[in-house]
Amino acid sequence: MVAPDESVVHGSKAPDKAAPKDLPALDKLLRECAALVAEHGHTLVAREARGLLDALRTRAVAGELPRAELAALPQALATRVAARMRPNMRAVLNLSGTVIHTNLGRALLADAALQQVLALTGAPNNLEFDLDTGGRGDRDDLIEDLLCELTGAEAATVVNNNAAAVLLGIAALARGKEAIVSRGELVEIGGAFRMPDVMSAAGATLVEVGTTNRTHPRDYEGAINPRTGLIVKVHTSNYAVQGFTASVDEATLAPIARAGGVPLMTDLGSGALVDLTQWGLPAEPLPQTMLAAGCDVVTFSGDKLLGGPQGGLIVGSKAAVGRIRKFPMKRALRLSKLPFAALEATLRLYLRPERLVQDLPTLRLLTRPQAQIAALAQALLPALEAAVAPRFAVSVVALQSQIGSGSLPVERLPSAGLALAALDGRGRTLEALVTALRRLPRPVIGRVHDDRLLLDLRCLEDPALLTGQLGVLKEALA
Structure with a gap:
């Protein structure tokens, strides 16, 4: 005789376990979930219903499906549909202590930028239409005067990120020629973006001068020849070399470039447009300073210290920027309308510098006491x-x-937060907490250091975003 609690695999009919025949037909389940079908459509709900029933059938065959779960099928299906529709890209709480976090989206957009994006993407706009003449326009015209006013440049253009700006600048100015770079500036940034590889991709021949720790003006002078197309300076924003060092600044290098008849291009990366020291922050090189020093081209990011969307900003002389703008690669790298709208709105905030700390989230967070x-x-x-x-x-x-995204890597900002330590001293217990925080409706991202989870609160402006989820966290840890 078979025991009453024996598994269905062994032929039992245990009263607390469901058999495959107990599962409803697909059509019946869909009729019970008519409201869900009305909201999401038959295709999506039916697909998720099939997946749910298949998973339950497998468990039923193994004798592992409690009958109680059958009563909750409509809710289980609704949960599956909601999970399927949940975006993979979600807002999180950045409590990592890194303000401009590359992996967490870098700079936060200002309200003015968000409003501009919403206004211009929900309706046709004049991205490439000249409202004065009624003819075809150039998207650069919408932003060039503003960039020139803020930086003192003669001309400006924008591409989809600063890596693209560097690549395009080298390709347009030195393709088929030599490009001179100090050995101390052959950087690699995130994503294996290496200057030697960029040179190769741009079609330029890299000429290294100086040594890793010391480069002098005579090194550049000795390298210039009829094959030279460009001198490149790279701001080493994501590391620092200390000790017995020497480098050549742009003001010293510009006359050397002019005497050799070659343009000088400098990559600043971080993209500060104002003197950060006025708020007690470390100094960062400015595009306007580099242009005043004699650089022909300056490139920098839109989504770092500038506080805008991803973009690569190129400013400089009319001759150099004109060559860059006409280069065939430019169209493939141009900025689309969404970040373009956000960038223009962000740049306009710089026209009223007295309000920047209030209006620009990145600066507001960096200067928080x-x-x-x-x-x-x-x-x-x-x-x-x-x-x-x-x-x-x-x-x-x-x-x-820390500021983050390669900006001022050795500088730190005094902050405060909460440290959580597992009372049993086990790393697995702490990891369970880290995982539970990541699985909250609005994931919370901190950092683990010395067997503690640190939640740096510099970037938490609305405490309710955290406290409103603590009930869910408590249940997850129970």
């Missing part, structure tokens, strides 16, 4: 303690934020 951040940490402490008790200890700690 440590005392204000520490007060926020103290206010959040009780709620977070209650959510993670009794498995974790929580404390307010002083922290050091």
Whole structure:
């Protein structure tokens, strides 16, 4: 005789387990979920229903499907559909301590930029239409005067990121020729973007001068010859060389380039448009300073210190920028209407510099006082303690934020936050907390250091975005 609780695999009819025949037909399940079908359409809901029933049938055959789950099929199907429709790209809370975080989308857009994007993508616009003449326009015309006013350049153009700006500049000015770069500036940035590879892709022959730690004016002078097409300076924004070093700045290099009859291009990367020292931040080279020093072309990013969308900004002389704009590769690398709209709106904020700290999220976060951040940490402490008790200890700690995205890599910003430590001292327990935070409706991203999870609050301007999820976190950790 078969035991009443024996698995269906062994032929039982256990009352608490469902058999494959107990599963509803697809049509019946869809009729029970008519509201879901009306909202999302038959195709999506039927596909997810088939997947759900197939998974349940497999469990039923193995005798592992509780009958109680059958009553919850409509809710299970709704959950599957919602998960399928949830975007892969989602807003998160950046509590990592890195303000301009490459992996978390870099700079946050200002309200003015968000409003401009919404206004111009929901309706036709004059991206390449001249409203004065009624003829075809050039998208660069919409932004060139503004960039020139802010940087002092004679001309300007924009492409889809700064890597593209560097590639295009070298290709347009030195393709089939030699490009001179200091050995100390042959950088590699994220994504294996290496200057020697960029030179090759642009069709230029790399000529290295100087040494890793010391390069002198005479090194450049000795390298210029009839085959030289360009001198390139690269701002080493993502590392620092200290000790017995020497480099040649743009003001010294510009006369050498002019005497040799070749253009000088400098890549600043980070893209600061204002003197950051006025807010107590470390100094960063400015495009206007490089142009005043005699550079023919300056390239920089739109989504780092500038505080706008991804983009590669190219400013300089009319002759050099004109060659870049006419180069065939330019069309393939041009900026699309969405970031173009956001970039214009962001740049216009710089016309009223007194309001930048209020209007530009990146600058607002970078200049946030440590005392204000520490007060926020103290206010959040009780709620977070209650959510993670009794498995974790929580404390307010002083922290050091960083700017991020290769900007001023050795500089730190005094900050504050919350440190969470597992009371059992196990790394797996801490990892479970990190995972639970990542799985919240709005994922929370911190950093683990010295067996503690650190939540740097510099970038948390709305505490409700965290506290509103603590109930979900408590359930996940239960």
